[in-house]
Amino acid sequence: xxxxxxxxxxxxxxxxxxxxxxxxxxxxxxxxxxxxxxxxxxxxxxxxxxxxxxxxxxxxxxxxxxxxxxxxxxxxxxxxxxxxxxxxxxxxxxxxxxxxxxxxxxxxxxxxxxxxxxxxxxxxxxxxxxxxxxxxxxxxxxxxxxxxxxxxxxxxxxxxxxxxxxxxxxxxxxxxxxxxxxxxxxxxxxxxxxxxxxxxxxxxxxxxx
Numbered sequence: 001x002x003x004x005x006x007x008x009x010x011x012x013x014x015x016x017x018x019x020x021x022x023x024x025x026x027x028x029x030x031x032x033x034x035x036x037x038x039x040x041x042x043x044x045x046x047x048x049x050x051x052x053x054x055x056x057x058x059x060x061x062x063x064x065x066x067x068x069x070x071x072x073x074x075x076x077x078x079x080x081x082x083x084x085x086x087x088x089x090x091x092x093x094x095x096x097x098x099x100x101x102x103x104x105x106x107x108x109x110x111x112x113x114x115x116x117x118x119x120x121x122x123x124x125x126x127x128x129x130x131x132x133x134x135x136x137x138x139x140x141x142x143x144x145x146x147x148x149x150x151x152x153x154x155x156x157x158x159x160x161x162x163x164x165x166x167x168x169x170x171x172x173x174x175x176x177x178x179x180x181x182x183x184x185x186x187x188x189x190x191x192x193x194x195x196x197x198x199x200x201x202x203x204x205x206x207x208x209x
Contacts, residue, residue, distance in 0.1 A: 045116020054153025
């Protein structure tokens with residue numbers, strides 16, 4: 001794996017993990033209402049579900065795509081188009097209406113963990129996003145594409161767990177922030193710029209070797 005690609009992957013995943021979405025907003029709201037342990041437990045389940053998506057994408061893409069320039073081009077342009085589609089949708093996003101529930105007791109870890117896993121596995125958009133996202137950070141040198149994407153999946157899991165857990169730990173401080181219209185406007189346009197940038201990088205990438 002090339003260091004420049006790895007650093008680019010780390011930066012892109014960090015920005016995307018911080019961008020408000022259903023998963024991290026759910027972690028935030030649960031942490032505010034029932035404590036940080038609740039949010040961290042759900043986070044553990046969410047990132048565990050990524051294993052399945054990563055394996056499906058890594059094995060499928062490495063076997064079918066990286067052996068054929070035509071297949072690579074098809075996935076490349078389809079992935080770029082999908083990222084642009086997400087970016088376009090993000091321009092119309094409205095601030096999420098978050099209802100804070102009353103303080104209550106946390107639920108057992110395994111129940112929360114299973115909920116997080118199910119939430120992730122039943123979201124096909126995760127696999128679609130990985131198909132569009134991972135190939136542009138694969139190097140033609142060194143490790144096989146399957147191994148590189150598997151490693152990136154593990155990095156994504158670890159990085160997301162750290163970021164989502166941090167959100168859970170500082171949830172009380174973030175409550176007032178997410179009620180601000182400025183917060184939603186800034187994060188929306190940052191997300192749009194990041195997604196468009198990723199789409200352009202993917203569209204102009206080449207299959208070497």
